[in-house]
Amino acid sequence: MTQRNQSSSPMTQIDVCVCTYRRPYLAETLRSLAALELPASIKARIVVADNDAAPSARELVASLAPSLPFELIYIHCPSSNISLARNACLDAASGDFLAFVDDDSTVTAKWLAALIETAEATGADAVLGPVQSLYAPSAPDWMRRGDFHSTSPVWVDGQIRTGYSGNVLLRRVSPHVDGRRFNLALGKTGGEDTEYFSQLHADGGQIACAPDAIVLEPVTENRARLQWLAKRRFRSGQTHGRLLTNRQAGRRSVQIGLAAAKAAYCFAGAAALVAVPHKRNRQALRGIMHVGAISGLLGIREIRLYGDEPAGGRAHAA
Structure with missing residues (x-):
């Protein structure tokens, strides 16, 4: 992690949170975080929340921790419920901000700095960045041409009214963030992040966009359908x-x-x-x-998307 000298700036503490479930790609996610370019005024800590029933990511995290240039915290929160893992991250965070990134993604070097810059410039309670999908040559041509997997904020009447957890920064001490939690009832169906950010906005919270805070997400074969x-x-x-x-x-x-x-x-x-x-x-x-x-x-129960997938499968998605 490269830090530029800005000794005159006050220190900003950030917890970068990664929820994981049987995902070997987590190693690539952590290595990309290690390559972040940060001003000296920003101090980062990484929190990994393992959502598997067994602590399957513990060994991987322990093996990488000595080579990473920041404090790395491992939390085991068994239940195969993504909301439980996200809430464990919220509870463990102690910095001025906390960021979420998925365990099947890698961040670009200026990702976190761009999120912070936008948060400071706008005063927003949450800042979203784009998630750019990377398609393999074997992906269908129509899929690569239409770029169906990438995610970016949606503007409605000049506002961002909801969000996603794959690339977001939260102002932890904001009254619209402090005490707010992800709905456990949606932890296996998905949509917990849509609800979280929709309610944050409805309660008066501001959501901003940092277009240069880019996260990259490879599209695996099972998702290229x-x-x-x-x-x-x-x-x-x-x-x-x-x-x-x-x-x-x-x-x-x-x-x-x-x-x-x-x-x-x-x-x-x-x-x-x-x-x-x-x-x-x-x-x-x-x-x-x-x-x-x-x-x-009509009130029909939402379909279940998460948990109970084989090792390496995509258990969590926005």
């Missing part, structure tokens, strides 16, 4: 529908009708674009998301 994307779009829609129900309980029938109309429009668009695979599949996936929203509005 339309079925994988469809399942996650459907679950994303379920989460959105449930949040709409919580905010607008008296307009459920209106919201269901609107989601059904949007789904029909998207599927019609997909049929019209059948000869252009990346555009066709984008419209189809949007339609599936709106169908998921109908499911959430």
Whole structure:
């Protein structure tokens, strides 16, 4: 970790949190964190929360700790519930800020500095950075062309109203962050981060974007499939529908009708674009998301995405 000399600046303490579940790629994540370029005014600490029933990441973390230029904390929080792991990180954090990055990603050298710079410039309670997907040559051409796995903040009427946990900085002492926890009931279905940031914003918290705080995420073979994307779009829609129900309980029938109309429009668009695979599949996936929203509005239980995957599989995803 390279630090530039800025002795006149006050020290800023940051906990970088990585939730992990049977993921050997965690070693690459930690090595990328070791290569961070930080001003001397920033002191980083790494917290690894192992979400496996057995402490499967303990040996890997212990083997890497002596070679890393920062304090490395290991927490075992068994349950195969990603919300439990995220909350363990929140409880363990003691710095001015805490950041989350996934255990199947690597950070760029200026990642953390860019997040902090935006937080200080905007005063935001949370700062999101983009997650750029890296596709293997074997990935379908339509998928690489459409870049279906990358994630970036969504602006609505000039505001970012929700977020994700794969690349985010939280102002730990903010009243909108302090005491807020991820919903344990969503720890196996996913959507816990969408709910967290949606509620943070609804309660008056500000979410900003740091476009230069880039995280890179390789797309593994099991995720380079339309079925994988469809399942996650459907679950994303379920989460959105449930949040709409919580905010607008008296307009459920209106919201269901609107989601059904949007789904029909998207599927019609997909049929019209059948000869252009990346555009066709984008419209189809949007339609599936709106169908998921109908499911959430109807109160149907969200599909389970996490836990119980074989070693090395993707157990946690936003």
